[in-house]
Amino acid sequence: MGSPWDGQTLPWLQLIALGTLAWQLQRCIGPKQAAWLGWLFTTAWLCGTFWWLYVSMHTYGGLPAPLAVLATLGLAAVLALYYSVACALFVALAPANKAWAAIVFAALWTLAEMARGVWFTGFGWGAAAYAHIDGLALVAPYVGAYGICTVAAFLACLIAGLVRRPFVLRPLAAVAVATAMTLAVERPVGFAGPTFSSPAGTLDVALLQGNIAQDEKFQPGTGIADSLRWYGQQLTQNSASLIVAPETAIPLLPQQLPDGYWDAMVKPFAQPSGNGKQALMIGIPLGSYSQGYTNSVVGIKPGAEPATATHPGQSYRYDKHHLVPFGEFIPPLFKWFTQMMNIPLGDFNRGAVGQPSFEWQGQRLAVNICYEDMFGEELGARFIDPATTPTIFVNISNIGWFGNTVAIDQHLNISRMRALEFERPFIRATNTGATVIIDHTGHVTQSLPRHTRGVLRGQVQGRTGTPENGGGITPFAWWVSRFGLWPLWLLMTGIVLLAAWRHTRRT
Numbered sequence: 001m002g003s004p005w006d007g008q009t010l011p012w013l014q015l016i017a018l019g020t021l022a023w024q025l026q027r028c029i030g031p032k033q034a035a036w037l038g039w040l041f042t043t044a045w046l047c048g049t050f051w052w053l054y055v056s057m058h059t060y061g062g063l064p065a066p067l068a069v070l071a072t073l074g075l076a077a078v079l080a081l082y083y084s085v086a087c088a089l090f091v092a093l094a095p096a097n098k099a100w101a102a103i104v105f106a107a108l109w110t111l112a113e114m115a116r117g118v119w120f121t122g123f124g125w126g127a128a129a130y131a132h133i134d135g136l137a138l139v140a141p142y143v144g145a146y147g148i149c150t151v152a153a154f155l156a157c158l159i160a161g162l163v164r165r166p167f168v169l170r171p172l173a174a175v176a177v178a179t180a181m182t183l184a185v186e187r188p189v190g191f192a193g194p195t196f197s198s199p200a201g202t203l204d205v206a207l208l209q210g211n212i213a214q215d216e217k218f219q220p221g222t223g224i225a226d227s228l229r230w231y232g233q234q235l236t237q238n239s240a241s242l243i244v245a246p247e248t249a250i251p252l253l254p255q256q257l258p259d260g261y262w263d264a265m266v267k268p269f270a271q272p273s274g275n276g277k278q279a280l281m282i283g284i285p286l287g288s289y290s291q292g293y294t295n296s297v298v299g300i301k302p303g304a305e306p307a308t309a310t311h312p313g314q315s316y317r318y319d320k321h322h323l324v325p326f327g328e329f330i331p332p333l334f335k336w337f338t339q340m341m342n343i344p345l346g347d348f349n350r351g352a353v354g355q356p357s358f359e360w361q362g363q364r365l366a367v368n369i370c371y372e373d374m375f376g377e378e379l380g381a382r383f384i385d386p387a388t389t390p391t392i393f394v395n396i397s398n399i400g401w402f403g404n405t406v407a408i409d410q411h412l413n414i415s416r417m418r419a420l421e422f423e424r425p426f427i428r429a430t431n432t433g434a435t436v437i438i439d440h441t442g443h444v445t446q447s448l449p450r451h452t453r454g455v456l457r458g459q460v461q462g463r464t465g466t467p468e469n470g471g472g473i474t475p476f477a478w479w480v481s482r483f484g485l486w487p488l489w490l491l492m493t494g495i496v497l498l499a500a501w502r503h504t505r506r507t
Contacts, residue, residue, distance in 0.1 A: 009413065014131040015156045017045070021087075022105055023160035031088040038087025042080035047073060049126030052405040060214050060401055079123065082112040093499045098161035100499075106154035107495035113149045114485060114492075117374075121322070124374055128152045130413045133420075133442065140420040140442075141196060141474035144376055146488055197423045197440065197472035200391045200462035201362050205437070206240035207429040207456040209448050210249060214400035217431075218251050227251055228261065230453070235265055235280060240457060241361055242279050244429040247369055247398040250284040253293060269300040270315070277302075279360045283369070283396045285348075286317070292349040295320040297367045297396060299358040316358040318367040319351025322375055354381035357390050363462045366390030366424075370397045373415050373426075380480035383422065386471030391462030393424050398431040404451055408433045416442040422477050425460050 021041050028034040051072060058068035086108035095101040109128075117124025129137070129148035136148050143150070210230050216223035231249050254262050269280045279301035287293030299316030357364035366382050373379065373395050383389045395415055399408050412434040415426045420442040428436050433450030437458050446458040465472015479487055 008409075009131050009133055011132045011135050014128055014152065015159060017041075018109075018128065018153060018156035019159040022102075022157040025087055025091055025105075026101070026160065028091050031092040034091035035084045035088035039077075039080045039084035042083040043073075043076045046076035046079055046126065049410075050076070050407075052402040052407045055403045055405060056401040059403065075123075079116050082115045083109070086112040089496065093496075093503045095499055095502070098158070102154045102157035102161065103495060104499045105157040106150045107492040107499075109153035110146055110150045110488065111492050111496070114146055114488065117146070118377075118485065122375065125371070125414075126410065130410065130417060133413045133416050137417060137420050137442065140417060141194075141423055141476055144421050144476045144480060144488075145417050146485065147476075150488075150492070195423070196474045197463035197465050200464035202459045202461050203361055203363050203392065204241040205427055205456075205458060205460055206234075206238045206243045207427060207435050207437075207448075207458075208234050208243065208245045208249065209430060209433065209435040209452070209454055209456065210246065211432055211451060211453040212400070214398075214403075214431075217248075217398075217400065224251055228258070231282070232261070232265060234455060236268070238455065238457075239278070241277060242281065242365075244394060244396065244427065245280075245282040246429045246431045246435075247283040247295070247396045248285060249282055249396075249431075253285055253288065255288070266298075266300045270302065279358075281316075281358065281365070281367070281394060281396070283398075286319075287349065294351060295323070295348050295369055296351075297369065297394075299360075299365075299367075301358075301360055316356075318355050318358075318369070320348065320369040320372065321351045321353055321355075322372045322378060323348055323350055324371065353378050354384075357382065357388065358394075363391045364388065365392050365394050367394045367396070369395070370399075371411070371414070373411075373418050376418055376421050376476075377480050377485050379418060379422065380477055380484075383473050383477040383481040386465065386473070389464070389471065389473060389477075390422075390424055391464050392460060393418065393422070393426045395426060395428045396430070397428065400432040404432075408450055412436065412444070416444070421474065423472075423474050424463050427460055 021038070024037055025034050028037060053072045053075070054065075054068045057063040057071055058065050061068075063071070090105055090108050093104060095104045113124065113127050116122070117127060127145060127149055129140075129145035129152065132148055132152060136151055139151065140148060208231060210227060212223050212227050212230075217227070218224065227249060231245055234245075235243060250257070266280065269278055279299065281297055281299045283295075283297055285293050286296045286298070297316075297318040299318075301315050303315070355367075357366045359365070366379070368379060373393070379393070393415075397411065399411055402408075412428075415428055415436075416438055418424075419426045419438045419440060423440045425440050426436075426438040428434060428438070434447060435454075435456050436444045436447040437456070437460050439445050439461070440463045446456060448454050448456045463472060473481075
């Protein structure tokens, strides 16, 4: 949870809010009342979390304002049903012991969080874990973000159980306990706890932030021309070992580009007789309108196949796997809805999970596009083989769809969480922000001002491992790469079933 206006995380507020819900649930007269209470609480929470969807649908998508409001509210209301069921079950099971009640509540809340984040393509944006990126996230290398949700829910319910009469003192006690817990676990800058990986050399990078206005980005006379001109200039003027341009930095299919543009852009990087010391990663759609297209990243390095407009000839290609509903693919029965909006390139083909990394100067660069960094279980698929585990994550994004809103800060914290989970640095090249370098401890070491045009030049230290230190992967990376989220599903479900059995014995 973060404040919806400035992007700062408020871990104490998250614990108090969830603790207040748990306290109220323990006063409910039955599961039906608890279901309504949980649904209202979560609908309000989620509306405050991703209200900026209104901006993308109305300001840039052209959807009438009343429909954009209803769509945002409707999404929150539907996703809140998971939590409504969890709250109803908590009251139905009625665990009497305070510690056991906190465990059961945490298990049910985690199941709801995972259902929201995984089922029906998943939209786990704003999960409880991200409020604790500078505190409870210390356990991320062991249990991941959903495990942090479990810890936060357990503490919140425990706080609710500790609040005593008189009534006036209850909120004050909750504030005191939550503040003390938050301060006790606040993570100082530079402190990361146990280390599972080793340094793997440094890479000189240049991250491009074009700041192309979203309402002009796909317009031939303005945004497209501006993109082609500015990014083309930066590729010829920058001397970094790796240059990274954001999602759809080139907003056209290669065959739609002006004659000679693509060849002039990539050949200096591909030819061994050229500079020979630079590589390029750039966001561009690939394919055709007749056969389908993908939201992709092309990687070019010395020795790559010669490029043409119809066949990019890339040495590396990554196709986005986790597409955004309505923005990048049209769910069944919803074509009428997307036809009301003006979203270009709105129905992409899907790439595979666990695509190979881009290898350059001793680093294995694992690409993810936009909100794909929200799905740690999918990024974890790349850690199954110690010989090919990433040394650096690369995220390219265009959050320009959501204006100058808290979405930028929220997305940054998502990347920081993944850096902690896998103990790998993240570099982020975006259209409007946040263009940053994140180290393997989850701290931002360099950044560009948001909504400005510029180039972030810096050094990023890769991380790797040896057989002696378990291949340099965290416990979370080890189990999620092999089993996905099934260990958490089974553990939390087991707790709920045990609670149901104990409730049956009592009655």
